Amino acid sequence: MAKVKNWHLGRDMEYVYEENRPKRQWSIVFDLNKCIGCQTCSMACKTTWTSGKGQESMFWNNVETKPWGSYPLGWDVKVLEKLGHQEWKKHEPYRGKTIFEAAEPTETTVHFFPTDEDWMYPNNGEDDCTGNVSHGTHLNLPHDQWFFYLPRTCAHCTYPACLAACPRKAIYKRPEDGIVLIDQSRCKGYGECVRSCPYKKSMYNPYTRTSEKCIGCYPAVEQGYQPMCVQNCIGKIRVMGFINPPWKARKDNPVDYLVHQMGLALPYYPQLGLEPNIYYIPPIHANREYLTQMFGPKVDDAIKQYKKIKDDPRTQGLLVLLGSTDRIMHSFDVKHGVAYGYDEKGDEIVSVPVIEHSYERPRYDSKYEAVRNNTP
Amino acid sequence: MRIIFSLALVFGSVLLADIKAVKTTTDLSKTLPADSVWKDIPKEPVNLVAQYMVNPKPKVNHTPLIEVQAIHDGQWIAFRLTWKADSKSEAGKTGQFSDAVAMQFPVKEGSPPPIFMGMKGNPVHIFHWRAQYQKDEEKGKPEMKDLYPNMNPDMYPMEFKDSGHVKGLNAEKREVYSPGKASGNPQSYQKNSAVDEIVAEGFGSSSVIENKMSRGHGVYDPKQKTWTVVISRPLVRPNGSVLKPGQNGFMAFAVWQGAKQEVGSRKAITPNWVSLQILGPT
Numbered sequence: 001m002a003k004v005k006n007w008h009l010g011r012d013m014e015y016v017y018e019e020n021r022p023k024r025q026w027s028i029v030f031d032l033n034k035c036i037g038c039q040t041c042s043m044a045c046k047t048t049w050t051s052g053k054g055q056e057s058m059f060w061n062n063v064e065t066k067p068w069g070s071y072p073l074g075w076d077v078k079v080l081e082k083l084g085h086q087e088w089k090k091h092e093p094y095r096g097k098t099i100f101e102a103a104e105p106t107e108t109t110v111h112f113f114p115t116d117e118d119w120m121y122p123n124n125g126e127d128d129c130t131g132n133v134s135h136g137t138h139l140n141l142p143h144d145q146w147f148f149y150l151p152r153t154c155a156h157c158t159y160p161a162c163l164a165a166c167p168r169k170a171i172y173k174r175p176e177d178g179i180v181l182i183d184q185s186r187c188k189g190y191g192e193c194v195r196s197c198p199y200k201k202s203m204y205n206p207y208t209r210t211s212e213k214c215i216g217c218y219p220a221v222e223q224g225y226q227p228m229c230v231q232n233c234i235g236k237i238r239v240m241g242f243i244n245p246p247w248k249a250r251k252d253n254p255v256d257y258l259v260h261q262m263g264l265a266l267p268y269y270p271q272l273g274l275e276p277n278i279y280y281i282p283p284i285h286a287n288r289e290y291l292t293q294m295f296g297p298k299v300d301d302a303i304k305q306y307k308k309i310k311d312d313p314r315t316q317g318l319l320v321l322l323g324s325t326d327r328i329m330h331s332f333d334v335k336h337g338v339a340y341g342y343d344e345k346g347d348e349i350v351s352v353p354v355i356e357h358s359y360e361r362p363r364y365d366s367k368y369e370a371v372r373n374n375t376p
Numbered sequence: 377m378r379i380i381f382s383l384a385l386v387f388g389s390v391l392l393a394d395i396k397a398v399k400t401t402t403d404l405s406k407t408l409p410a411d412s413v414w415k416d417i418p419k420e421p422v423n424l425v426a427q428y429m430v431n432p433k434p435k436v437n438h439t440p441l442i443e444v445q446a447i448h449d450g451q452w453i454a455f456r457l458t459w460k461a462d463s464k465s466e467a468g469k470t471g472q473f474s475d476a477v478a479m480q481f482p483v484k485e486g487s488p489p490p491i492f493m494g495m496k497g498n499p500v501h502i503f504h505w506r507a508q509y510q511k512d513e514e515k516g517k518p519e520m521k522d523l524y525p526n527m528n529p530d531m532y533p534m535e536f537k538d539s540g541h542v543k544g545l546n547a548e549k550r551e552v553y554s555p556g557k558a559s560g561n562p563q564s565y566q567k568n569s570a571v572d573e574i575v576a577e578g579f580g581s582s583s584v585i586e587n588k589m590s591r592g593h594g595v596y597d598p599k600q601k602t603w604t605v606v607i608s609r610p611l612v613r614p615n616g617s618v619l620k621p622g623q624n625g626f627m628a629f630a631v632w633q634g635a636k637q638e639v640g641s642r643k644a645i646t647p648n649w650v651s652l653q654i655l656g657p658t
Contacts, residue, residue: 052555053519106433167579184561206523
């Protein structure tokens with residue numbers, strides 16, 4: 001076991017291999033306050049990558065309704081239960097154990113193998129609220145009864161459990177963009193990655209008898225385009241970019257800005273120890289204890305920060321850039337009420353007004369002697 | 377226990393069993409477990425331990441013993457391997473793994489390489505029989521409908537065609553929808569032999585070599601709860617291991633109990649090389 005730096009935890013941790021960060025790291029930020037659970041991302045991914053035989057129940061991108069939904073069934077509660085109760089005090093490093101540190105001596109991680117049936121109900125729990133809304137209930141914040149949508153891809157972790165667990169070393173992390181891939185020519189379908197990934201984003205294909213996973217749409221990324229799930233997001237809730245570790249963060253990098261500069265976006269289940277590279281702006285009206293379990297103790301600050309966006313034109317500008325271009329934004333700027341996105345060379349690829357122009361017309365048009373109304 | 381085995385590695389092989397391959401006149405290229413040729417061949421018990429060198433390891437040793445019979449005809453050598461298995465597992469669906477057995481031989485003459493699948497520059501030659509591969513050989517590679525009879529997929533894009541412009545894809549283009557196949561992974565193709573021949577230079581380095589010769593056939597007895605598998609191979613395998621009558625050589629074994637979730641490094645192994653004497657005139 002090597003000691004590696006995990007900045008999500010604020011401490012060093014044990015991992016099978018030495019720390020070896022890629023030149024840059026693929027990353028997605030999702031604003032969960034805006035996800036409408038339309039599953040367009042799931043279908044964009046499905047039709048692009050997993051329409052073959054043996055992939056019938058395979059969703060590299062899925063959207064599940066929290067807290068009742070999950071794909072595969074109960075993945076989150078099972079891995080948390082296996083890991084056991086762990087403590088994480090606010091403003092302190094995580095003192096609990098990761099899935100690597102809590103592993104039995106004969107294993108690489110704390111893990112479980114979902115059953116075949118667990119993969120067959122990706123819509124399980126969809127749109128289910130935490131409980132019934134009874135007569136006389138009025139609106140409270142945070143909401144008494146709540147749910148939110150959680151879109152998930154592979155997190156192309158800095159410390160992938162799938163890669164650590166593969167006895168054939170058939171899984172590798174690309175140095176150029178940090179995308180984690182299963183070498184389809186070497187995989188023998190042992191399923192150790194399926195067993196060990198706590199997010200359950202390695203999946204077994206019984207037709208090819210190999211394991212498969214989200215490839216981060218690397219052919220698009222190599223050409224400067226965002227993955228299909230991001231490009232096709234109807235709610236414009238997500239942005240793909242390259243995240244730097246906090247000690248190399250750049251204020252004009254969209255992902256660095258949301259994660260490091262503003263502390264708005266947080267990794268999910270960081271306590272598992274993988275340093276996952278998908279980040280979420282937490283849903284501000286959901287139950288806070290649940291959010292703390294999922295996003296860690298920084299969730300309070302993230303929500304406070306989110307509520308300040310109404311007075312922050314720069315963050316507003318970045319959030320309107322989400323979903324406004326298919327290209328990968330390497331930097332952004334907001335000036336004179338317009339948000340700009342730039343490519344790697346610094347050339348402008350998109351510009352969006354931060355506030356849409358609107359014009360209010362008088363109710364009575366004296367020229368045409370007509371009354372205007374809003375009837376379409 | 378680990379220290380003892382490690383010492384054994386350092387100081388050479390502690391031979392736990394002594395397999396003698398008797399010369400016979402029967403053609404062994406197609407021998408089966410029930411053939412009469414095996415009747416009078418003594419069974420050599422070989423003890424196995426749970427793989428203990430790399431993670432993941434089995435917590436329990438599910439196969440403490442394998443019984444080995446060996447014969448040769450001057451051209452071919454055949455091994456009849458018997459072990460206890462509570463149930464038969466041929467894999468197929470997600471989370472199911474296959475019963476399997478493997479025999480390992482050093483490639484180079486002289487003292488054998490580390491038992492754990494050889495080392496860089498000193499490879500081993502492995503014959504890996506799987507119940508799953510045997511099923512492939514006998515019944516063809518299962519289609520999704522064979523694995524999941526009640527499944528009802530709407531449409532596979534690679535199979536779609538109509539009477540008009542869409543004529544359907546040729547075999548090569550259809551493979552794009554099966555990444556394992558498109559990458560040329562032997563795992564993803566139909567197995568025409570129940571035995572894979574593999575060369576390895578250390579753990580996790582195994583790669584399948586073209587197999588046109590060796591054969592294997594297993595029979596599971598549900599009453600006795602026993603697998604009996606015969607693997608026959610030519611004595612001389614160019615680019616692989618070479619066995620000679622009169623030679624004192626080495627071999628090793630591994631067994632996987634699929635129903636106990638054994639696969640990959642979750643297996644029972646011989647902790648040391650076993651002596652193999654090939655009797656008869658040189």
